[in-house]
Amino acid sequence: MAERHELPTVVFVAGVSRSGSTVLDLALGSNPDFVSVGELRRLQGYARRDHELSGALSTTSELRCTCGAWVDECALWLSVEREAGLSFRETPFKSGGTVLCRRAVQAAYMIAGPAAACAVGASTRCGKAELAVARNCFRVYDAIGAVTGSRYIVDSSKSIYHYALLRAHDARRVRLILLNRDGRAVTHSMIRGDRATHWAAGTPPAMQAARDWARQARSMRLLSHKTPPSEKVTVHYEEWCSDPEGEFGRIAQMLGVPELQPRLARDVRHNIGGSPSRLDGHTEIRLDERWRDALSERDLAMFEQVAGATNRRLGYG
Numbered sequence: 361m362a363e364r365h366e367l368p369t370v371v372f373v374a375g376v377s378r379s380g381s382t383v384l385d386l387a388l389g390s391n392p393d394f395v396s397v398g399e400l401r402r403l404q405g406y407a408r409r410d411h412e413l414s415g416a417l418s419t420t421s422e423l424r425c426t427c428g429a430w431v432d433e434c435a436l437w438l439s440v441e442r443e444a445g446l447s448f449r450e451t452p453f454k455s456g457g458t459v460l461c462r463r464a465v466q467a468a469y470m471i472a473g474p475a476a477a478c479a480v481g482a483s484t485r486c487g488k489a490e491l492a493v494a495r496n497c498f499r500v501y502d503a504i505g506a507v508t509g510s511r512y513i514v515d516s517s518k519s520i521y522h523y524a525l526l527r528a529h530d531a532r533r534v535r536l537i538l539l540n541r542d543g544r545a546v547t548h549s550m551i552r553g554d555r556a557t558h559w560a561a562g563t564p565p566a567m568q569a570a571r572d573w574a575r576q577a578r579s580m581r582l583l584s585h586k587t588p589p590s591e592k593v594t595v596h597y598e599e600w601c602s603d604p605e606g607e608f609g610r611i612a613q614m615l616g617v618p619e620l621q622p623r624l625a626r627d628v629r630h631n632i633g634g635s636p637s638r639l640d641g642h643t644e645i646r647l648d649e650r651w652r653d654a655l656s657e658r659d660l661a662m663f664e665q666v667a668g669a670t671n672r673r674l675g676y677g
């Protein structure tokens with residue numbers, strides 16, 4: 361086991377699904393002193409091999425660690441579990457709060473910041489359970505730091521609300537990468553392949569996917585507002601694909617590390633969650649702009665109606 365040193369800093373990647381967070385996470389985790397764990401908030405679902413609890417988009421993908429083992433058989437996760445003194449099967453790592461409870465914590469965070477969200481959370485039973493989720497995550501971060509000796513832990517759990525919970529627990533140790541991608545690309549990605557069947561009948565999938573994307577993009581903007589500029593960086597997927605060195609330079613600057621290389625190491629990883637492509641070894645930094653040919657005029661018109669203004673605000677027009 362590595363010698364215990366200072367507690368690690370959490371580098372949280374927030375973004376909507378299908379925005380490239382898996383490759384960004386893997387590339388960050390390929391740097392010395394960094395370890396990426398994927399979407400830590402899905403850990404209990406992975407430990408139980410429970411798709412619903414994991415929140416996985418696909419119910420057919422196997423909930424395995426990237427190394428190929430189940431979480432309860434993976435050497436790294438077993439060591440981390442022992443070090444943390446928690447049962448991953450029994451411990452929640454993602455919000456299970458009611459809508460009302462989440463809204464109260466979220467509103468306090470947006471208006472007055474992490475300390476206020478913590479105070480509001482601590483005033484109700486449901487809010488206490490939400491804060492406990494963040495505390496559990498920190499116990500795992502600390503255990504990962506102790507087991508791997510890494511100073512930076514990359515968590516691409518994506519949910520900006522989850523990020524707010526982490527900040528409410530301990531704002532000093534969390535840094536934010538806000539990952540944006542053209543909403544039309546995300547919409548296209550969400551309505552093809554396996555994911556095409558994910559949508560309710562009655563409303564066109566493109567409309568539902570665009571609405572979903574816009575809602576999450578707005579939450580990201582509102583909830584990231586309380587993070588000081590020196591503790592966050594906004595990355596656009598398209599820029600990161602075309603100039604990975606430049607974008608990683610900006611991330612390195614925010615974190616105060618000399619440099620970050622945007623390479624994808626081929627060594628064994630222990631990530632959970634993320635895009636299914638992480639398991640087939642075909643992850644690479646490559647711009648995917650298939651939406652430009654694939655979305656119909658009708659799809660684009662629907663997107664414009666429900667998400668066009670939000671997309672333009674992010675710089676996509």
Ligand SMILES: [Zn+2]
Binds near residue numbers: 434
């Ligand atoms: Zn593993």
